[in-house]
Amino acid sequence: MSSIQLNGLTKKFGNLTAVDNVTLSVGNGELFGLLGPNGAGKTTIINMLTTLLLPTSGSAKIEGYDIEKEADNVRRNIGVIFQEPSLDIHLTGKENLEFHAMMYGMSSNERKKRIIEVLEVVGLLEKADIFVENYSGGMKRRLEIARGLIHHPKVLFLDEPTLGLDAQTRRKIWEYIKDLNKKYALSIVLTTHYMEEADYLCDRIAIMDHGKIVSLDTPANLKNHLEGDIISLEISGKSIEFIDALEKNPEIKTVKNNENSLSITIIDGEKKIPELFLLAQNIGIEIISVNLRKPSLEDVFIQLTGSGIREEAGNKYSHFHAGTRRRLMK
Amino acid sequence: MIQPVAIYVLWLREMKKFVRAKSRLVGAISMPVFMLVFLGLGFRRVAIPGLPESVSYLQYIVPGIIGMTLLFTGASVGMSVLMDRQFGFLKEVMVTPASRISIALGRISGGATTSIIQALMMLFISVFMGFRFPVLGDFLLSVLVMLLISVIFISISLILSSMMKDVHGFNALTNLVVFPLFLLSGALFPVSNLPVGIRIFSYLDPLTYGVDALRNLMIGYSDFPLYVNIGILLTLSCVLIGISSYSFRKSKSV
Numbered sequence: 001m002s003s004i005q006l007n008g009l010t011k012k013f014g015n016l017t018a019v020d021n022v023t024l025s026v027g028n029g030e031l032f033g034l035l036g037p038n039g040a041g042k043t044t045i046i047n048m049l050t051t052l053l054l055p056t057s058g059s060a061k062i063e064g065y066d067i068e069k070e071a072d073n074v075r076r077n078i079g080v081i082f083q084e085p086s087l088d089i090h091l092t093g094k095e096n097l098e099f100h101a102m103m104y105g106m107s108s109n110e111r112k113k114r115i116i117e118v119l120e121v122v123g124l125l126e127k128a129d130i131f132v133e134n135y136s137g138g139m140k141r142r143l144e145i146a147r148g149l150i151h152h153p154k155v156l157f158l159d160e161p162t163l164g165l166d167a168q169t170r171r172k173i174w175e176y177i178k179d180l181n182k183k184y185a186l187s188i189v190l191t192t193h194y195m196e197e198a199d200y201l202c203d204r205i206a207i208m209d210h211g212k213i214v215s216l217d218t219p220a221n222l223k224n225h226l227e228g229d230i231i232s233l234e235i236s237g238k239s240i241e242f243i244d245a246l247e248k249n250p251e252i253k254t255v256k257n258n259e260n261s262l263s264i265t266i267i268d269g270e271k272k273i274p275e276l277f278l279l280a281q282n283i284g285i286e287i288i289s290v291n292l293r294k295p296s297l298e299d300v301f302i303q304l305t306g307s308g309i310r311e312e313a314g315n316k317y318s319h320f321h322a323g324t325r326r327r328l329m330k
Numbered sequence: 331m332i333q334p335v336a337i338y339v340l341w342l343r344e345m346k347k348f349v350r351a352k353s354r355l356v357g358a359i360s361m362p363v364f365m366l367v368f369l370g371l372g373f374r375r376v377a378i379p380g381l382p383e384s385v386s387y388l389q390y391i392v393p394g395i396i397g398m399t400l401l402f403t404g405a406s407v408g409m410s411v412l413m414d415r416q417f418g419f420l421k422e423v424m425v426t427p428a429s430r431i432s433i434a435l436g437r438i439s440g441g442a443t444t445s446i447i448q449a450l451m452m453l454f455i456s457v458f459m460g461f462r463f464p465v466l467g468d469f470l471l472s473v474l475v476m477l478l479i480s481v482i483f484i485s486i487s488l489i490l491s492s493m494m495k496d497v498h499g500f501n502a503l504t505n506l507v508v509f510p511l512f513l514l515s516g517a518l519f520p521v522s523n524l525p526v527g528i529r530i531f532s533y534l535d536p537l538t539y540g541v542d543a544l545r546n547l548m549i550g551y552s553d554f555p556l557y558v559n560i561g562i563l564l565t566l567s568c569v570l571i572g573i574s575s576y577s578f579r580k581s582k583s584v
Binding site for chain 1: 333335336338339343346347350351417418419421422423424425426427428429
């Protein structure tokens with residue numbers, strides 16, 4: 001049985017279709033990634049799956065419970081770590097966790113035991129009695145992860161779990177997420193716009209754009225999709241002849257010309273570099289530098305969603321939120 | 331379905347924040363204290379039409395100022411919900427399986443407790459100014475009336491907050507609602523002094539009955555019998571709790 005099942009899930013805000021007829025399923029114990037540029041609809045999907053927003057049409061089930069008709073059962077089975085901070089900064093770390101555990105109706109003994117357990121998981125046991133105001137951004141994030149785990153959820157939602165954190169903290173949080181997924185066979189859905197995050201963590205990735213899923217596969221398969229390595233050449237002299245010669249070569253998939261540099265997609269790139277040099281010599285062109293790289297998820301991503309920077313369709317509160325976030329994440 | 335634990339934890343959170351934020355308390359009761367001191371002293375010698383001679387103006391306005399304290403602090407509960415929304419904490423509350431009526435009741439009980447504490451502080455301050463403290467039975471009944479007044483205005487505030495998204499708009503709206511409610515209620519002068527056209531609105535104002543009930547219990551002077559006042563307050567409280575928990579279910583937390 002799949003842990004999460006979306007059937008034609010759609011959300012419209014006025015004229016804007018934020019999530020457009022999305023159908024997918026996430027297996028038990030799977031670490032599933034939603035990857036996409038800003039405004040692609042990732043958070044809207046999370047908000048619907050966590051019962052905070054009602055879908056315009058379509059349906060979704062979590063652990064067999066309908067998100068609209070059985071919202072309470074859905075809520076009991078999920079843990080959520082939101083994109084924006086959602087802690088009460090005037091309470092201590094422990095008080096935040098106690099609040100959460102009591103809202104889930106846990107008994108006093110169970111609560112005490114479990115709070116210590118989750119604090120240990122995220123390494124915050126010593127800081128439990130400090131006001132959250134005085135936590136660093138990474139500590140807040142870890143506390144939120146701890147909080148999401150208290151009530152033994154079967155599915156964990158992580159919306160941009162490492163946004164705005166430094167590299168070390170990000171690494172640490174990645175390890176926690178991997179650990180949780182393995183140790184407790186927790187199904188995890190995370191959204192991100194960091195390629196390396198999705199690549200490193202996820203079993204499968206859905207790439208989203210404009211509310212639709214444009215591709216869904218394992219990170220490895222997505223990268224294979226591009227077929228071949230990318231060789232960048234810097235040359236001097238007239239390149240037209242050279243490009244013609246390259247384009248005639250059946251092993252070369254694409255050639256992109258940008259002034260004095262060429263970008264070539266080719267299978268088994270390492271072995272083809274000497275051939276390229278030979279060809280250049282015959283035509284009388286000098287190769288100044290050469291660079292070979294394996295395709296990254298980013299290349300796949302840019303190929304699928306286009307390379308333009310997306311202006312986020314914010315609302316009038318986004319500025320306030322950004323300010324709040326900066327303050328809270330200090 | 332009412333979950334006592336969820337109500338309790340929301341109430342507990344409110345209490346912890348109340349005890350920790352001392353400046354909030356000082357700010358909240360300074361306004362009614364000023365009103366009490368300056369109006370009570372300034373109009374000390376004025377004979378207010380519609381008042382029997384046995385009732386001094388200070389005796390008259392203390393229940394009114396207590397009503398005002400309950401109204402103003404009650405109206406600010408919706409504000410704290412909106413602050414929670416902006417700080418993301420409302421989402422944390424809304425993804426838990428706690429029933430929406432428990433969430434509304436938790437908010438109301440927390441707000442009512444802080445409102446009543448502030449109202450009682452006003453009562454004790456007024457005793458120092460020469461207000462006669464009511465006998466124990468009347469005092470306990472007036473705490474009940476204070477509870478009903480708080481529940482009514484907190485519920486109204488919660489309903490308004492579920493319709494508004496930002497703090498500034500909510501502030502403007504509450505000012506628009508709160509001041510007429512206060513001035514129409516007879517907190518500062520007898521409603522009977524108002525022209526008939528305006529007096530109708532006074533009788534639509536829940537605070538009129540709240541202040542009148544407090545006056546009945548504290549100074550033994552009122553326009554309506556106590557059971558009428560309490561009956562109206564009790565009915566309104568129940569209806570408004572229902573509407574506010576419904577609006578919590580419908581409100582958007584994101």
